[in-house]
Amino acid sequence: MFEEFEKAKKIIDKSNSIYMVAHINPDGDAIGSTCALYFALKQIGKDAHVVCPSYSEVFEFLPGIKDAISVIDKDSYDLLICLDASDNGRLAISSEDYNKAKHVIMLDHHQRSHPYGDVQYINDELSSASEITYNFIKYLNIPFDENSASLLYTGMLTDTGSFNYSNTSSATHRAIAELLDVGINATYICKKLNDTIKEAKLKLIAKTIDNMEVYYDGKLRYSYVDYDTIKNLGIHDEDAEGMTNYLRMVEGTEVAVYVRGKSDGTLKVSMRSGGNVDISKIAISFGGGGHPRAAGYTMTQDIGVEKKKLIDVVGVMLSELSRD
Ligand code: AMP
Numbered sequence: 001m002f003e004e005f006e007k008a009k010k011i012i013d014k015s016n017s018i019y020m021v022a023h024i025n026p027d028g029d030a031i032g033s034t035c036a037l038y039f040a041l042k043q044i045g046k047d048a049h050v051v052c053p054s055y056s057e058v059f060e061f062l063p064g065i066k067d068a069i070s071v072i073d074k075d076s077y078d079l080l081i082c083l084d085a086s087d088n089g090r091l092a093i094s095s096e097d098y099n100k101a102k103h104v105i106m107l108d109h110h111q112r113s114h115p116y117g118d119v120q121y122i123n124d125e126l127s128s129a130s131e132i133t134y135n136f137i138k139y140l141n142i143p144f145d146e147n148s149a150s151l152l153y154t155g156m157l158t159d160t161g162s163f164n165y166s167n168t169s170s171a172t173h174r175a176i177a178e179l180l181d182v183g184i185n186a187t188y189i190c191k192k193l194n195d196t197i198k199e200a201k202l203k204l205i206a207k208t209i210d211n212m213e214v215y216y217d218g219k220l221r222y223s224y225v226d227y228d229t230i231k232n233l234g235i236h237d238e239d240a241e242g243m244t245n246y247l248r249m250v251e252g253t254e255v256a257v258y259v260r261g262k263s264d265g266t267l268k269v270s271m272r273s274g275g276n277v278d279i280s281k282i283a284i285s286f287g288g289g290g291h292p293r294a295a296g297y298t299m300t301q302d303i304g305v306e307k308k309k310l311i312d313v314v315g316v317m318l319s320e321l322s323r324d
């Protein structure tokens with residue numbers, strides 16, 4: 001860890017204009033890690049910015065996100081720091097803006113990442129990019145303030161499913177304890193992220209459950225909500241996320257799949273596993289990626305054909321389980 005952190009520190013020391021970016025369709029960890037590092041680097045006098053062209057309204061209350069920019073209005077800049085993005089094709093930045101960077105630092109926690117940049121720090125044992133950023137900010141010797149601490153808390157909270165998932169370690173809890181000591185309002189963050197939804201979202205949950213299809217004796221639960229339904233509910237693309245968990249929660253479910261239509265005409269497949277099936281393998285075979293228990297990909301072809309292929313592949317993986 002320290003070797004890569006030291007290399008990254010040296011580049012930061014000689015950089016002034018620094019941009020933080022994460023993956024497209026940012027989650028709490030993507031926003032938490034980029035915005036936290038933004039506050040830390042501003043504290044040491046850097047000309048820091050976050051690039052984040054679109055995000056869900058649920059994250060609007062987070063500090064720093066409203067200052068985020070969509071494009072880089074400069075011919076060149078010193079440094080791009082990429083967080084929570086396992087390959088540079090999924091960064092929320094155009095390749096043109098990516099190429100304007102003199103240096104690129106990658107900080108990521110995904111398994112089977114595709115390394116890129118001058119510094120490549122990947123640690124899949126940590127819960128989140130926010131936990132990496134927490135370590136990195138400490139390494140840089142920059143104190144946490146209420147903003148950076150709230151953001152890092154958010155990233156760890158969301159990527160661990162509120163400390164439910166197995167990626168939560170004692171180190172995660174120690175980091176959280178230190179962030180709480182900064183004086184953040186964790187109750188408010190939890191209320192906003194875990195205990196508040198719009199009525200339209202409640203209706204989307206109802207739709208998702210209504211459309212649920214059950215295969216293989218309840219081991220696979222699948223639901224598709226088309227774009228027109230989402231649009232008619234007044235929900236934007238980024239806010240139509242998060243439905244897979246409701247399917248996964250049902251007793252006996254090994255694999256949950258939620259497919260939603262997007263405004264650009266593609267279909268986003270969001271998968272969750274109970275832990276026995278490594279769904280990142282499935283997502284990769286369909287051109288996507290992710291973790292063993294949370295993975296996804298984009299369907300561009302006919303949903304009828306693609307859905308059958310997916311159900312068959314899950315069926316094969318489930319039959320391999322029962323053979324063990
Ligand atoms: P989601 O269901 O959107 O929360 O995605 C779960 C995880 O799957 C993400 O954290 C990503 O690592 C991965 N993922 C989702 N969509 C894609 C994609 N199109 N390509 C690569 N990885 C993806």
Ligand code: MN
Pocket residue numbers: 023026027029030084
């Ligand atoms: Mn993420």
Ligand code: MN
Pocket residue numbers: 029030084109127128129159
């Ligand atoms: Mn993450």
